[in-house]
Amino acid sequence: MTQPNDYGFGEEAALLKEQARKFFADTLPVDALHALVADDPTPDRQPSGAWLEESWQAMVDLGWTMLSVPEAAGGLGLPVAAVAGLVEEQGKAAFPSPLLSTLCAGYVLGAAQAQAALDEIVAGTIATLAITNAQGSWQAGDSDVTYADGKLNGTASYVQDARRAQRFLVSANTGGGIGLFWIAADTAGVTVEADAIIDLTRDQGRLVLQDVAATPVTDNGLAALNQAMPAVWTLLAADMVGAGEWQLQTTVDYVTQRQQFDKPLGFFQAVKHPLVDVMLQIDEAKSLVYNAACAIDAEPEKAAQFAHMAKASASGMAGYASGRSVQCHGGIGFTWECYVHLYFKRQKHSQMLFGDGSWHRARLADILVGAAA
Amino acid sequence: MSESARKDTPEQAEFRQYCQNWLANNHPGEPPVRLSLSPLEIMTNDQLGYLQAWQKAAYDAGLVGCDYPEAVGGGGREDCQRVANEEMLRAKTPYLPNVIGLGMAAPTVFFHGQEALKERLLPRLFSGEDIWCQGFSEPGAGSDLASVQTFAEKKGDKWVINGHKVWTSLAHFAEWMIILLRTDKSHKYEGLSYFVVPIKSALGKGVTVRPLIKITGETGFNEVIFENLEIDDSHRLDQLGKGWQVAMTTLAHERGAGQMVTPRSGGLKSKATHASNSTNLIELARNTPRGDKTAADDPLVRDAMMKSVIREWGLAQNQRRSRVPALQDHPMRLPLQNKLLASEISQDIASLALDIEGPASSLYLGDPNAPDGGQWPMAYMNSYGMTIAAGTSEVQRNILGERVLNMPKSK
Ligand SMILES: Cc1cc2nc3c(=O)[nH]c(=O)nc-3n(C[C@H](O)[C@H](O)[C@H](O)COP(=O)(O)OP(=O)(O)OC[C@H]3O[C@@H](n4cnc5c(N)ncnc54)[C@H](O)[C@@H]3O)c2cc1C
Numbered sequence: 001m002t003q004p005n006d007y008g009f010g011e012e013a014a015l016l017k018e019q020a021r022k023f024f025a026d027t028l029p030v031d032a033l034h035a036l037v038a039d040d041p042t043p044d045r046q047p048s049g050a051w052l053e054e055s056w057q058a059m060v061d062l063g064w065t066m067l068s069v070p071e072a073a074g075g076l077g078l079p080v081a082a083v084a085g086l087v088e089e090q091g092k093a094a095f096p097s098p099l100l101s102t103l104c105a106g107y108v109l110g111a112a113q114a115q116a117a118l119d120e121i122v123a124g125t126i127a128t129l130a131i132t133n134a135q136g137s138w139q140a141g142d143s144d145v146t147y148a149d150g151k152l153n154g155t156a157s158y159v160q161d162a163r164r165a166q167r168f169l170v171s172a173n174t175g176g177g178i179g180l181f182w183i184a185a186d187t188a189g190v191t192v193e194a195d196a197i198i199d200l201t202r203d204q205g206r207l208v209l210q211d212v213a214a215t216p217v218t219d220n221g222l223a224a225l226n227q228a229m230p231a232v233w234t235l236l237a238a239d240m241v242g243a244g245e246w247q248l249q250t251t252v253d254y255v256t257q258r259q260q261f262d263k264p265l266g267f268f269q270a271v272k273h274p275l276v277d278v279m280l281q282i283d284e285a286k287s288l289v290y291n292a293a294c295a296i297d298a299e300p301e302k303a304a305q306f307a308h309m310a311k312a313s314a315s316g317m318a319g320y321a322s323g324r325s326v327q328c329h330g331g332i333g334f335t336w337e338c339y340v341h342l343y344f345k346r347q348k349h350s351q352m353l354f355g356d357g358s359w360h361r362a363r364l365a366d367i368l369v370g371a372a373a
Numbered sequence: 374m375s376e377s378a379r380k381d382t383p384e385q386a387e388f389r390q391y392c393q394n395w396l397a398n399n400h401p402g403e404p405p406v407r408l409s410l411s412p413l414e415i416m417t418n419d420q421l422g423y424l425q426a427w428q429k430a431a432y433d434a435g436l437v438g439c440d441y442p443e444a445v446g447g448g449g450r451e452d453c454q455r456v457a458n459e460e461m462l463r464a465k466t467p468y469l470p471n472v473i474g475l476g477m478a479a480p481t482v483f484f485h486g487q488e489a490l491k492e493r494l495l496p497r498l499f500s501g502e503d504i505w506c507q508g509f510s511e512p513g514a515g516s517d518l519a520s521v522q523t524f525a526e527k528k529g530d531k532w533v534i535n536g537h538k539v540w541t542s543l544a545h546f547a548e549w550m551i552i553l554l555r556t557d558k559s560h561k562y563e564g565l566s567y568f569v570v571p572i573k574s575a576l577g578k579g580v581t582v583r584p585l586i587k588i589t590g591e592t593g594f595n596e597v598i599f600e601n602l603e604i605d606d607s608h609r610l611d612q613l614g615k616g617w618q619v620a621m622t623t624l625a626h627e628r629g630a631g632q633m634v635t636p637r638s639g640g641l642k643s644k645a646t647h648a649s650n651s652t653n654l655i656e657l658a659r660n661t662p663r664g665d666k667t668a669a670d671d672p673l674v675r676d677a678m679m680k681s682v683i684r685e686w687g688l689a690q691n692q693r694r695s696r697v698p699a700l701q702d703h704p705m706r707l708p709l710q711n712k713l714l715a716s717e718i719s720q721d722i723a724s725l726a727l728d729i730e731g732p733a734s735s736l737y738l739g740d741p742n743a744p745d746g747g748q749w750p751m752a753y754m755n756s757y758g759m760t761i762a763a764g765t766s767e768v769q770r771n772i773l774g775e776r777v778l779n780m781p782k783s784k
Pocket of ligand 1: 413506507508509510511515517540541543594758761764765766783784
């Protein structure tokens with residue numbers, strides 16, 4: 001299969017992206033975001049996980065939360081590139097919400113053809129993936145949860161939006177392989193322990209399962225995960241591209257306005273050139289995100305390869321852009337009151353989530369070079 | 374995805390088919406001589422002769438200059454050069470020798486020259502019969518191009534030129550030069566005017582070309598001395614004092630950010646032409662033993678190679694995205710990155726190749742034990758030509774920071 005020239009990013013996608021930009025900017029401008037999530041600076045604070053819960057219904061009404069549901073399963077059938085545009089805008093606003101988690105769960109459920117669960121997503125249920133073990137392995141199928149005698153036991157770690165989710169899509173060892181389970185948060189035996197995370201715009205926790213009665217939505221969870229993870233990596237990378245763009249523009253504005261040695265800081269090449277490098281890295285990641293998004297729809301045999309590229313690139317960029325954003329702001333950039341830290345923390349969180357740069361490059365090498373001897 | 378998988382207009386689709394048919398029957402075959410890595414290191418008449426014959430054949434067949442009007446020797450097509458380039462690359466044809474002519478002189482003459490001049494010069498430029506060179510840099514004017522001093526003095530309806538150009542690629546083969554000259558010493562920018570000047574026909578009559586030897590030991594660029602060279606005013610492009618604006622057209626095309634798509638061919642594999650790309654890099658790693666394994670099994674090498682693969686593919690996708698307006702914030706943001714990224718990526722790839730070769734990277738072309746014939750160390754050295762020429766990487770970063778990000782000028 002071949003990709004369309006424009007990544008499948010047509011008029012509808014452009015309208016969605018613009019609608020999203022406006023929604024996030026109107027709903028939670030950065031000063032309001034700071035007021036909402038950054039009320040407690042103490043290093044040993046308990047996680048607040050604050051978000052605008054009423055924004056969820058608004059996004060459901062806009063149809064956004066079901067964008068990953070396949071058309072045949074009752075979804076809207078928009079190209080992944082369009083969804084990437086929406087998520088890029090979410091990242092630009094550092095918007096705290098379980099939107100991405102729900103979209104990711106939708107992709108895995110779609111791959112598993114789990115119609116009943118997909119119906120719930122279409123109805124506006126908040127969902128998330130619980131597929132990571134205590135080591136933080138990003139290898140699909142590395143789960144600390146086991147399934148035996150109709151019961152789930154064990155803990156899923158690094159679960160995004162753990163306290164916000166109404167449903168968890170849990171991967172578990174079934175003895176014969178990896179099963180996927182659709183678990184309601186209020187089921188007996190389910191506990192969520194919030195992680196005290198650094199990122200103020202995210203929510204994360206451990207999902208503890210004790211004798212939770214369940215039946216798998218699929219026994220071949222590995223196949224569904226392998227099919228859907230490229231979308232997960234790509235959309236997270238899209239969020240990072242958006243956040244990177246905010247970091248770049250905000251820092252460029254600052255160095256253009258702030259004067260030292262009788263010159264705006266941006267006059268000095270030790271400031272200017274690294275910010276150009278931030279732009280180069282954002283553009284590389286962005287191009288790779290839309291290429292990967294397009295591949296998921298139009299060139300699925302290459303989707304994993306291209307999504308590894310996108311997330312590896314975005315991870316490198318996120319680290320660099322974050323470092324430069326603080327450094328180029330000087331002392332003020334090192335304070336809690338300057339908004340730069342919100343994005344710094346979101347980017348550092350995203351950088352490792354679902355595989356850091358070297359993990360994705362190692363997987364890419366397995367594809368392009370072959371497994372190492 | 375191959376580039377050509379993008380959807381064609383009906384004209385492009387038909388033309389693509391035509392190109393494919395023609396190339397299937399007209400590939401020039403293995404070169405009878407060792408070719409240099411790029412046209413900028415062509416050293417002998419044998420090399421040039423083979424390449425000129427190829428360019429002429431491709432031009433006569435309509436694969437070169439496709440988007441220029443027929444009146445100036447072009448093909449009169451719409452956005453078809455891209456298609457011809459893709460098909461030539463796919464067919465792995467040799468590169469076109471008249472790179473400066475096609476990439477810089479043609480669009481500059483086309484956008485700024487008088488009709489008669491275009492009709493006279495462009496057909497032989499496209500065919501490669503006339504090789505062109507670019508006389509911008511001088512001993513005192515490199516990155517600060519606008520400080521050129523080579524002077525043109527008006528005498529009647531003639532101009533008399535005196536001065537010194539350097540690093541002039543291909544001048545030793547060139548019939549013509551595009552040249553930035555000072556016509557007024559009292560204004561830095563408005564004192565510049567732009568001309569085309571004959572070189573070969575004026576050798577010994579006001580023009581001297583002296584080859585300079587590059588870091589690799591190759592020749593390819595020169596210094597060019599003008600002593601009372603007389604030219605007619607009809608050789609001027611655009612108005613007097615508009616030289617800087619005309620030069621911007623040249624530079625935009627040189628950096629891959631111009632209006633016209635440069636005719637490009639390449640990919641011919643011969644043992645001496647060896648592009649610094651990640652495909653060749655991975656091949657090298659696979660062929661480099663490390664104990665009972667190969668360098669391609671080493672996790673550090675794999676990581677570094679994948680970084681290059683990702684950057685290379687990112688650049689290809691930038692070029693694709695630059696044609697999707699809805700996914701861009703600033704029209705020049707992606708085009709202005711092209712030259713900087715392409716040169717730095719191939720430099721990093723060549724550098725990594727030397728790491729992979731280890732001590733064998735000390736062996737040069739004359740050593741029978743040199744891996745890949747010693748091409749990687751040569752490519753590594755040559756890569757600095759690319760990060761220096763056509764605006765150094767530092768200058769490119771200034772341009773991006775100032776024109777795209779609107780940061781204050783560094784000057
Ligand atoms: C292989 C090759 C082929 C060439 N072919 C041609 C040709 O055909 N025609 C032609 O006219 N010219 C040609 N050139 C010349 C080329 O355009 C110049 O070398 C280039 O513009 C740099 O000028 P310079 O050599 O004077 O270096 P300088 O300008 O002296 O620069 C030296 C160093 O200082 C840095 N620097 C300079 N100014 C700044 C600044 N403002 N900010 C930060 N850093 C700065 C540069 O980046 C560089 O690292 C060629 C050069 C090479 C290497």
